[in-house]
Amino acid sequence: MNTIAKRIRRFTLVFFIIIFLLPQNTPIISAATNKAVYEYSPMLEDRGNIYYIQRVESDEYSYDIYRLEVATGKKTRLLSSENDILGMMIHNDTLYYTSYTLEKDVYQNKTYSVSIDGKDKKTICNGYFICLDDSGIYYIVSKGKESKLYKREYNSKKATLIYTGNMTFSFVKNLDNTLYFTQFNEASSKLTLYTLTPEQTKLAVLTTNKITLNGSERTPLVSDITKINGDIYYQYGTYEGSGSYWYGTLIKLDSSTKKNSVIAEQSYEEQINHNDSSIFYIGTESSGKNYRYNTKTGKTSSYICKITGTGSFNILGDKTYSAKADGKELIVVSRFTSGTNKSNLVKPFINLPYKQKKEFEYSASVKKYGDFLLIPVTCMDYSDTSHGWRGRCVSVTWYVADSDGKILAQFK
Structure with a gap:
């Protein structure tokens, strides 16, 4: 999803999470x-x-x-x-x-x-x-x-x-039966990554970063970690502002030298999007630039891939998926090669029949669970004043597809 639209949508989701995590006996409007x-x-x-x-x-x-x-x-x-x-x-x-x-x-x-x-x-x-x-x-x-x-x-x-x-101690991820944890020590300004394997009874320190805070940030944490060609890549940063926008730094931990090197000083997505040879990340809100870091050569290249309006931009390994409502009767899902300006574009990859009303706004994205692609289509009513400018979520309809784009099931 383009950066601006994604961050606005994230703010809306944060609002919903706050509202929905209220105590169960909190009275609701209707x-x-x-x-x-x-x-x-x-x-x-x-x-x-x-x-x-x-x-x-x-x-x-x-x-x-x-x-x-x-x-x-x-x-x-x-x-x-x-x-x-x-x-x-x-x-x-x-x-x-x-x-x-x-x-x-x-x-x-x-x-x-x-x-x-x-x-x-x-x-x-x-x-x-x-x-x-x-x-x-x-x-x-x-x-x-x-x-x-x-x-x-x-x-x-x-x-x-x-x-x-x-x-601040928290779990990051399970990679190849190794558990990764992180913790920030405010007194020393150090962010530490730990590992734990099933046979171990104590955490082992993987690496430590010294982080200088200016007083305006929230507590830094590690949002994601992955392993490509034996090297560890991880991202640390903070959620900033009322919308909890992510500002992170992408790091490579070399498997042979055990040294950290910065891949990207400013990243805007919590998840590390990658395939077997590259990591993909977006640029600033206004540039429209996206970046591809080649994990084999260590070189970074840029490409332009703009998504407008409520369209999404979901990198799932070698393939990138874009989903957008046509404003009438279809949700159109496209697919192209990750790290490119829509090379090998398949449009439409999937056409979802979905009638849309003019008074509502619709958005869709593509996720992957196991071998399935899941496409949630969200309908929002921004004229509903009961939730202010954030709008009211009217419905979320989920479609399940296989890797060839065939719709197999749906739920809501």
């Missing part, structure tokens, strides 16, 4: 029931099934986990929760999820499990689970000024404390 699967909500793919969370808004909120069997289009509700669900994963036919609960006027995270047929629901632990592997479940418990990382085997109630850090 008692009319509204159901939606929002773009920011957790979602996953497992063995040809899509698991998603539908938020039901009425006099009271509920959060329903559904399984969509893509091959048949069958939708099954696995459970309904009174509390917002913050994340979910599957291991050995068991779905694990974290939600927040209000206990003694304090919000706490709790992790639960349920079998994929919706039976045998259990409470696993207090805390936010971050990762699962064959050896156990990893989760973080935050209290006061401390964050503690625990690991627990699936068939045990005893947890092992792995690390105690400050409130």
Whole structure:
């Protein structure tokens, strides 16, 4: 998506997240029931099934986990929760999820499990689970000024404390069965990356960056990390302003020298978009420039790829997808080679029949889960004064397609 449109849309999503994470007993303006699967909500793919969370808004909120069997289009509700669900994963036919609960006027995270047929629901632990592997479940418990990382085997109630850090301690990603964590130390102005493998009982320091703050920034963190041709690439930065816009620095950690080098001093997307040989990132809001860093040669080249209006710009490996509403009856999805100004353009790659009303505004994007492409189409009413200039989300319709662009299923 072009930078300006993407940042405006991000601000809107941030607003919705703040509103939707209000306590469950907060009265809402209308008692009319509204159901939606929002773009920011957790979602996953497992063995040809899509698991998603539908938020039901009425006099009271509920959060329903559904399984969509893509091959048949069958939708099954696995459970309904009174509390917002913050994340979910599957291991050995068991779905694990974290939600927040209000206990003694304090919000706490709790992790639960349920079998994929919706039976045998259990409470696993207090805390936010971050990762699962064959050896156990990893989760973080935050209290006061401390964050503690625990690991627990699936068939045990005893947890092992792995690390105690400050409130900036957080999980970044699981890459090739290695877990990556980050923490900022305000006293030393150092941002540290840690690693943990299943056989380890202590975190190992991967690298440290000295960061000078001018007092206006929020706490720096690592937003994403990836490995290409043996080298580690990661991005640290801060969310700035009322819209929580991302300003980051892209770093390469050389596998042979163990030295850091800056690839891009200013990046505007939290995620590192890449394929097996290149990293792609956008330039400033007004330039329309995009950049391609060749991980084999170390050279950076630029290209122009402008997307107008509410059109999206989603880089998914070797292919980039653009989705845009035609204002009438179609959502048009195009596809072209990543890192180019629409070379090998296929337009339309997908035509979605979708009737649009003049009084609403429509946007679409393309995501990837497993082997499926998912296309959420969002309908907004900006004339609805109940939400001010931010507008009201009328609906979100999700389409599931295969890699050839064939529509297989949909849900909302």
